[in-house]
Amino acid sequence: MTNTQVTLVQIDNYGPWTVTPEPRREVDLQTLQSRLYADLSQLVGDRGGYVFFTRFDNMIAVTNGLDMDDHAVIQESVGNRYPVSISLSVATGQSPAAALSDATERLQAAGSAQDKSRREILEGRAIESDYRTDEDVQIAHFDVIDATGEYTDQLNAFDSFIEIEQGYAALMKYMRQENDALSFFVGGDNIIATCPDLSADEYEAAIDHVTAVADVDLRVGVGIGRNAHNAGMDAKHALEHARADDTKVEFLR
Amino acid sequence: MTNTQVTLVQIDNYGPWTVTPEPRREVDLQTLQSRLYADLSQLVGDRGGYVFFTRFDNMIAVTNGLDMDDHAVIQESVGNRYPVSISLSVATGQSPAAALSDATERLQAAGSAQDKSRREILEGRAIESDYRTDEDVQIAHFDVIDATGEYTDQLNAFDSFIEIEQGYAALMKYMRQENDALSFFVGGDNIIATCPDLSADEYEAAIDHVTAVADVDLRVGVGIGRNAHNAGMDAKHALEHARADDTKVEFLR
Amino acid sequence: MTNTQVTLVQIDNYGPWTVTPEPRREVDLQTLQSRLYADLSQLVGDRGGYVFFTRFDNMIAVTNGLDMDDHAVIQESVGNRYPVSISLSVATGQSPAAALSDATERLQAAGSAQDKSRREILEGRAIESDYRTDEDVQIAHFDVIDATGEYTDQLNAFDSFIEIEQGYAALMKYMRQENDALSFFVGGDNIIATCPDLSADEYEAAIDHVTAVADVDLRVGVGIGRNAHNAGMDAKHALEHARADDTKVEFLR
Amino acid sequence: MTNTQVTLVQIDNYGPWTVTPEPRREVDLQTLQSRLYADLSQLVGDRGGYVFFTRFDNMIAVTNGLDMDDHAVIQESVGNRYPVSISLSVATGQSPAAALSDATERLQAAGSAQDKSRREILEGRAIESDYRTDEDVQIAHFDVIDATGEYTDQLNAFDSFIEIEQGYAALMKYMRQENDALSFFVGGDNIIATCPDLSADEYEAAIDHVTAVADVDLRVGVGIGRNAHNAGMDAKHALEHARADDTKVEFLR
Ligand SMILES: Nc1nc2c(ncn2[C@@H]2O[C@H](COP(=O)(O)OP(=O)(O)OP(=O)(O)O)[C@@H](O)[C@H]2O)c(=O)[nH]1
Ligand SMILES: Nc1nc2c(ncn2[C@@H]2O[C@H](COP(=O)(O)OP(=O)(O)OP(=O)(O)O)[C@@H](O)[C@H]2O)c(=O)[nH]1
Ligand SMILES: Nc1nc2c(ncn2[C@@H]2O[C@H](COP(=O)(O)OP(=O)(O)OP(=O)(O)O)[C@@H](O)[C@H]2O)c(=O)[nH]1
Ligand SMILES: Nc1nc2c(ncn2[C@@H]2O[C@H](COP(=O)(O)OP(=O)(O)OP(=O)(O)O)[C@@H](O)[C@H]2O)c(=O)[nH]1
Ligand SMILES: [Ca+2]
Ligand SMILES: [Ca+2]
Ligand SMILES: [Ca+2]
Ligand SMILES: [Ca+2]
Incomplete structure (x- = not known):
């Protein structure tokens, strides 16, 4: 918890x-x-x-x-x-x-x-x-799939940004309302969320929602730890696994 | 122009x-x-x-x-x-x-x-x-009316941010599509846009759109100048006039 | 020790x-x-x-x-x-x-x-x-007496600096050779030294040396602590006491 | 001039x-x-x-x-x-x-x-x-010859610093008194001076003085320009020439 x-x-x-x-x-x-x-x-x-x-x-x-x-x-x-x-x-x-x-x-x-x-x-x-416990913090690191190929190298720089921004607007609202999680744009095509104890299904639902509403494809790595840094580094490693295996949601504990 | x-x-x-x-x-x-x-x-x-x-x-x-x-x-x-x-x-x-x-x-x-x-x-x-001319740059400085009273002092800090963020998402898209203008969130409740030669009516339409779509009330000060700094400072002064007179759109030249 | x-x-x-x-x-x-x-x-x-x-x-x-x-x-x-x-x-x-x-x-x-x-x-x-002990670090905070009245408000800014700099050159060399201490100019008219276990007499001798060699009048506050910050803050407080009492060397433990 | x-x-x-x-x-x-x-x-x-x-x-x-x-x-x-x-x-x-x-x-x-x-x-x-003219500023960039081999890789880091610092103390005082020039330590083993119209002989005399008084060997590149940056870049290039040719004083105009 x-x-x-x-x-x-x-x-x-x-x-x-x-x-x-x-x-x-x-x-x-x-x-x-x-x-x-x-x-x-x-x-x-x-x-x-x-x-x-x-x-x-x-x-x-x-x-x-x-x-x-x-x-x-x-x-x-x-x-x-x-x-x-x-x-x-x-x-x-x-x-x-x-x-x-x-x-x-x-x-x-x-x-x-x-x-x-x-x-x-x-x-x-x-x-x-x-x-304090080793499961106090859950961090989810969301990333747009192939943002470079889909947006950065294709659209003008503002139109790329509109896409990412609309994806963010959709995700932040959904995660807040459905999951009591707080999601923050951290630059590039990345969003980091501090979350309660969520399941893989709940992350998948969030990703599906953003695809449906804003037509932006995300994946997410999730880490759990004693503090934000520990959980966040695990989330980053989980995201690397998701990239390598072409999956949408990965947890690392 | x-x-x-x-x-x-x-x-x-x-x-x-x-x-x-x-x-x-x-x-x-x-x-x-x-x-x-x-x-x-x-x-x-x-x-x-x-x-x-x-x-x-x-x-x-x-x-x-x-x-x-x-x-x-x-x-x-x-x-x-x-x-x-x-x-x-x-x-x-x-x-x-x-x-x-x-x-x-x-x-x-x-x-x-x-x-x-x-x-x-x-x-x-x-x-x-x-x-180069003294009218090369048009800067619009948008600001949420009474963000402190409406949001910051009322809602939790993330929910305040959601409101402002949804207002921004609506404005950036509208200004891009209708006016070929580029709008940027600059912190707090402020958005600065670099615009072509727009009229007061066009700014008013943008503000009305944001109220309708995101239920966020904006006003705007507009400045025109030889460079961004000159236009931007005039926009800030125009915004102060709008605040003082409780108007929605003010130009300063 | x-x-x-x-x-x-x-x-x-x-x-x-x-x-x-x-x-x-x-x-x-x-x-x-x-x-x-x-x-x-x-x-x-x-x-x-x-x-x-x-x-x-x-x-x-x-x-x-x-x-x-x-x-x-x-x-x-x-x-x-x-x-x-x-x-x-x-x-x-x-x-x-x-x-x-x-x-x-x-x-x-x-x-x-x-x-x-x-x-x-x-x-x-x-x-x-x-x-680790609470006496691992000894910090001495040296300061020129009335630098503002003697130099800053009197000489041109470089000549003021020459005075302070010659004072520093004399102190750093003396403290290194006599006491195995390391002294550093930290801006203004201040020098901070990290020292072994020195006595008030040893500090007084250092100050006298600088007056003799470089004609610059110093005072010093000394603090002792578990780390540099603790010792350094005590040194600053000791220096304030030296200022208040118009003494040359003050220790705070 | x-x-x-x-x-x-x-x-x-x-x-x-x-x-x-x-x-x-x-x-x-x-x-x-x-x-x-x-x-x-x-x-x-x-x-x-x-x-x-x-x-x-x-x-x-x-x-x-x-x-x-x-x-x-x-x-x-x-x-x-x-x-x-x-x-x-x-x-x-x-x-x-x-x-x-x-x-x-x-x-x-x-x-x-x-x-x-x-x-x-x-x-x-x-x-x-x-x-304003193209000869308003004369910048001299002094550098210790082989500081790495003579000091940094030989002595302890503070004793290296004492050598360089004593060299600086000698140079700053000499240049001020003899030449009305202002010399500043800029890190490493480098000193930059803003000078009046000085000759190569005057720079050589300064270098000789520092060798005699502080036993530190310097060389210098001198640049002349409309502003500090122009003069300073030329001084750096002159210093590179002095390094390449193993000379003590080089001018670039
Ligand atoms: N804050 C933050 N931003 C990152 C991080 N990694 C990448 N980014 C940002 O994301 C941008 C896009 O990089 P990638 O996500 O690697 O590129 P991509 O084209 O989307 O490729 P894939 O994500 O591998 O499909 C970069 O320019 C960075 O701004 C990260 O760990 N933290
Ligand atoms: N970037 C930027 N931000 C500003 C500026 N002025 C205000 N802000 C931001 O806007 C926030 C809210 O301040 P105000 O807009 O003065 O407050 P308010 O409650 O909305 O009041 P009114 O705008 O006067 O109705 C501040 O905390 C700042 O972050 C500005 O000139 N530039
Ligand atoms: N690094 C550092 N510099 C300080 C500190 N206190 C003062 N200074 C510097 O010392 C300069 C001179 O300030 P004072 O020492 O207060 O002035 P003064 O005229 O010498 O007066 P007295 O020391 O009270 O005789 C300031 O401009 C600062 O640059 C300190 O705690 N740390
Ligand atoms: N501010 C400044 N410092 C420099 C510059 N070049 C070198 N330094 C400093 O000088 C230090 C010593 O570098 P060098 O002077 O290249 O080394 P050296 O061993 O003395 O070799 P030579 O000068 O070639 O005899 C570096 O670590 C830097 O701190 C410069 O252009 N500006
Ligand atoms: Ca990506
Ligand atoms: Ca406001
Ligand atoms: Ca002082
Ligand atoms: Ca050198």
Whole structure:
């Protein structure tokens, strides 16, 4: 049974900051956002977690293995290096969606995302180490079959992107509604989902749904582990097996 | 009349690199991709252009004002600092979509995105400075009305994101099909589009379409300029006017 | 008694790379070097260690608390994100200088810094966790007294720098020869040294030497801890006490 | 005749910031400083200039070709992305030292480096484009002969560094006092100097001085150009010639 620890990362009062005293140069905002994301990826990744860029102003992380002190260090380190600060809210649940709902509610209770006086909130609870197991995290790594031959080398670069993006839009919604899983586009033609305990059939149904709705053909490798990194590496290896054997769903444990 | 210069940026043979000799750590890939994007934002932005992260392995830039030498320096600088190299293809057209198609075809003609021997292609033509005008670029900055009150402070963070993402999926497709415009999610609840010469009515129709299809309410500020930065800053100011006056479409020239 | 674990970080075959196929743009080299240093600071710092930029192509780190697996992850992460790779050699000793000599010899034995075929060496041994104590690391944080009033606000910026630099040159040599300590300029008017078990008198003698030889007035805060971060933070607090009480040498335990 | 444009970059009120509300983690300060330097290298480098890290809190740049608007954009871009701001002061002179003195005085006149209310000063004047020539900048690239064989592969890494550092301390002082030139350590065994119009004999005298005082053997390549990048690339090529012909001083024009 999975027990996903999710952290919601929210830049404090970012909307108003972007236009104060007047609109800031877009390239600087883009640089700021993508570097903050890169830094969080490293800070969380060094401790075995994954961060997803999501909206950039609100990022979602799988943080099994990080305790509240780790979160505090990360928050402080960002505050030491950026003109903006971040709030962090941590929660756990059998499904990632339930965990995230819990984390979001805690943060909302502390104040609005655009409340000037709500700064550097650190809320919630991490899993006690005694309660952690080797099956806490399930990561699914989805990939478009032959994206290069089907899209990248055929269509113009935006039309390729539309295909992949529509595939993503279909998958994210389905996985959320049917499975309480959270799916994130991670670049190229890849989508990584943090999932509850799902079966091969449930993954196959998701893939079929995306083919039906968006006409995009996916395959998926699934890994299970103590933290996001372990589960994610297994998912990648499983995906390599799926590629080698031309199958649609592969698990690695 | 617009005359958008578009550059397609493609990481050379990136798919195979990510799994050679075996799958690389996802956090390192994420860090690499987002920093490469940040660096390109600065390199292109310093010369008045905009880059959009798109798929990260294929990025699309509006590069009016950058000649082929500028592109060569950017390509060299990336090669000097990253373990991967990039190919660049430049083209111009009255519509951004036409320009991008042209740029994509040139690059495809030089070899597949996953061709081991296709490296650091620099293709295409930039607009001669004598032919540049102050109306070459039209940038539209779309923003969700009260995203904080409607979504961020209400729903869980993923469900907020689903709403914004479905809004984006609807807008990108509509703008491409109806207007030959290219629309990019830039974080938060913001979408920036590079457009041909569109009227206020055409923007209003796009906004209405997104409300109808995805139930997301947008407004837009539009700017016109010699390069992406000039047009984009005007678009931001126009959006501030739209916010102040509670209108849906504002132009600034 | 201290037991400093030192890691030598060396960029593999970097000299030849900087001029192949022809000299690379200096700004790109500077960017590469300083970002590599920043990343190592974070990667090592996340685990409680300190890295010093030293020559940039050869960096020296205090790594108590990092085992060989941590070193392997850091090496891999750099290899995933940079066009150059690094070798790492780890050793321990009662004096930092002895530890570094040992680490250097191991790496030299594996091949020249400019040997094309010597790549990503990972050598040496980390302290077993059972043998670690709370007094393994002694960090001294030296600071010029009133650098702003004496130099920065008085002399031209280069002449200020000459003063500080001559102070550093004197201190680094003295501390190495008299105390087997390694001292590093860390920006501004600050020097951080990793030291064996030194007394207040020995620090005072060092400060007197620098005043005599280079006419630069220093004070120092000293901290002792399980790793560089713990000792270093105590050193900073000790320095604040020295500032408050206008003393020259302060210890914090 | 050279006409070097020098910019002094100073982080505003940085000393107090590093210890407010209490001492900040050293690894974060190191990361902040080295990334700020990397970003400035790119921002100035994209416009043909060179920045030297110097003390990190006070950096010195050769900025021929950047006008005051360029400086303003760079200042704004740093302000948009860092928790600290920078002041910039620009001056020109036949000798780099004279230019820097002028720039420093202007900034000192605007307030102390640690004056809370002195923020984002932008002072001075850039050379009008009509007055720029192809001989405005002279860059000398010094390099230790066979540093790898003499030091890196022989001594321990700190003792190697002491040798190079003492060589640098000797050169920087000599070049400043005898020639009004500003010399900067740029990593490895390399020193780059921005110089007035010096002859081969004057460079030879400097090299002889360093051999006599610090027992370190240097050679130097010299380039002359419209901006730092042009002069610097020629200096690098000249140095390659000096290596090939085993000479001590080479000019390239
Ligand atoms: N984030 C992430 N992206 C990846 C990874 N592997 C590949 N990609 C991306 O996916 C893109 C397409 O690569 P592939 O999936 O190998 O190419 P393909 O043509 O679809 O081939 P097959 O998937 O083998 O059918 C690359 O350009 C990368 O952007 C990965 O492990 N993580
Ligand atoms: N890329 C980019 N993102 C922005 C910009 N301005 C705001 N954002 C993003 O948009 C998010 C929401 O901010 P706002 O749009 O100001 O908030 P809102 O609640 O929707 O309020 P209104 O738009 O004023 O109705 C922020 O968190 C940012 O992520 C901008 O100029 N560029
Ligand atoms: N690396 C590092 N540099 C610091 C730290 N504190 C200060 N600095 C640097 O030192 C410079 C000078 O600051 P201070 O030492 O506070 O200034 P001062 O005028 O010498 O004043 P006193 O030291 O209080 O006599 C700053 O600009 C920073 O570059 C620190 O903790 N770490
Ligand atoms: N900043 C900078 N550093 C360089 C450059 N070229 C070399 N280096 C540094 O210098 C170090 C030593 O390399 P070399 O100078 O090639 O090696 P060497 O053993 O001294 O050999 P020779 O100089 O050829 O006698 C490298 O590790 C780099 O750190 C350069 O163009 N710029
Ligand atoms: Ca694929
Ligand atoms: Ca909005
Ligand atoms: Ca001081
Ligand atoms: Ca050399």
